[in-house]
Amino acid sequence: MREFRPLAGSYLLSTIGDELARVALTVLVYQRTSSPLLSAITFAISYLPWLVGGPLLSTLADRLPRHRVLIATDVVRALLVAGMAIPGTPLGVLLALLLLVALCAPPFESARSALMADVLDGDRYAVATSLTNIGSQVAQMTGFLLGGILVALLSPSAVLLLDAATFVASACWLRARLQPRPAPDDGQDGATRSVWRGTGEGLRLIARAPRLRAIIxxxxxxxxxxxxxxxxxxxFVDGLGEGATQVGLLLAANPLGVTIGGLLVARTITQDRRERLVPALVLLSLVPVVAAGLVAAWAGPGRGVYAVVVALTFVAGLGAAWVIPLNVAFVQAVPAAYRGRAFGVAASGLYGVQGLGxxxxxxxxEGLPAAGVWALLGAVGVVAVVPPLLAYRRTQGHVAAGAGPAGRSVS
Structure with a gap:
């Protein structure tokens, strides 16, 4: 477990720093431009590189020594974020630097996940993964809260410097505590071809498996x-008459709900019952979004209205515990030899749709009140999830076909 501590701890530290930066930049861009679209673009940039960069940049974790990938990406991110903290940096440069920072995430996450499997096995790996997931939600909540408070007390540039410091601390921790290991392969052309072939096979597996398509x-x-x-x-928060601190608090409410809901679902309910609860939990994650937008649009500014919105956002987070039974169902439906590739496809698309959203x-x-858009997104979501929910229920018990074409396993 000695190497688990820096792997998990550096990840949580970096997550806190990421959320600090997300709050600081979102507030900074909105203060400069008063544009909801540019503010949203700033928030989305950290997700979008996964859509294309995820499957490709993640291969660095199999081509280079993984501990070096972790340390190098942390150092690069520290330098880039420090550059973003320079006062007066043009908006276009800020967004370009943010995009480069986001492109470092796929190789870092892939190398960290792979090393976790290298240093832990069996039940220890399962327990460590569960602890890391819970810690991630807590770190996200902490970063959002601190980001809102620190942006109000200091400045966005100062908060960005703190984010850069988290990456420096993470790199130093990893450098001191991780055992050097050689690269998993020699990085020759054949390895490159196998990466492209493996990505295509993962896509084809999902395309021909109704259960996987429904889950994804x-x-x-x-x-x-x-x-x-x-x-x-x-x-949205500005329309309620609140400031930067309240931005961070509202963003933290959802991961707090996810943390508590996830613990309750994982610890107190069997997998069969969790699967039966999925439709109710999915709706619980969306209906409060509609309610929060309607309350804000109808009641207008006011501390009491803001408190109701935060409470509804927390409840939506409780409902988001539906990801736990879906993760288990996904693993059960994918042949063991395909899990890495299938997860890579699913994760890349997940980050991509978050950025798109x-x-x-x-x-x-840009053309409608933020509160109205908030409610509209939740309402459209309630309708849009009905077809995949029906497909999910219809395909329960299905398992994806074994290996590649003609039943051959794929290396």
Whole structure:
């Protein structure tokens, strides 16, 4: 477990720093431009590189020594974020630097996940993964809260410097505590071809498996509409007469709900019952979004209205515990030899739809009140999840076909 501590701890530290930067930049861009769209673009940039960069940049974790990938990406991110903190940096340069920072995430996450499997096995790996997931939600909540408070007390540039410091601390921790290991392969052309072939095989497996298609469609659609309002949180909170601290608090309410809901679902309910609860939980993650937008639009500014919105956002987070039974169902439906590739496809699309959702929210908020867009996103989401929910229920018990074409396993 000695190497688990820096792997998990550096990840949580970086997550806190990421959320600090997300709050700081969202507030900074909105303060400069008063544009909900540009504010949403700022929020979305951290997600979009996964859509294309995820499957490709993640291969660095199999081509280079993984501990070096972790340290190098942390150092690069520290330098880039420090550059973003320079006062007066043009908006276009800020967004370009943010995009480069986001492109470092796929190789870092892939190398960290792979090393976790290298240093832990069996039950220890399962327990460590569960602890890391819970810690991630807590770190996200902490980063959002601190980001809102620190932006109000200091400045966005100072908060960005703190984010750069988290990456420096993470790199130093990993450098001191991780055992050096050689690269998993020699990086020759054949390895490159196998990466492209493996990605294509993962896509084909999902395309021909109704159960996997249903799980992924439900995950992507549910996440898209549940998370899209985050892209307009700055103008939404501004419309309620609140400031930067309240932006961070509202963003933290959802991961707090996810943490508590996830613990309750994982610890107190069997997998069979969890699967039966999925439709109710999915709706619980979306209906409060509709209610929060309607309350804000109808009641207008006021501390009491803001408190109701935060409470509803927390309840939506409780409902988001539906991801736990879906993760288990996904693993059960994928042949063991395909799990890495299938997860890579699913994760890349998940990050991509989150970025797309916040962009759509920002675009809509250019012409409509932010509270109205908030409610509309939740309402459309409630309708949009019905087809994948029906497909999910219809395919329960299905398992994807074994290996590649003609039943051959794929290396």
């Amino acid at each position: 469609a439900l995950t992507w659609v549910g996440t898209l509409f549940a998370n899209a309002p985050e892209g307009i949180v700055a103008p 916040v962009l759509v929210a920002g675009l809509a908020a």
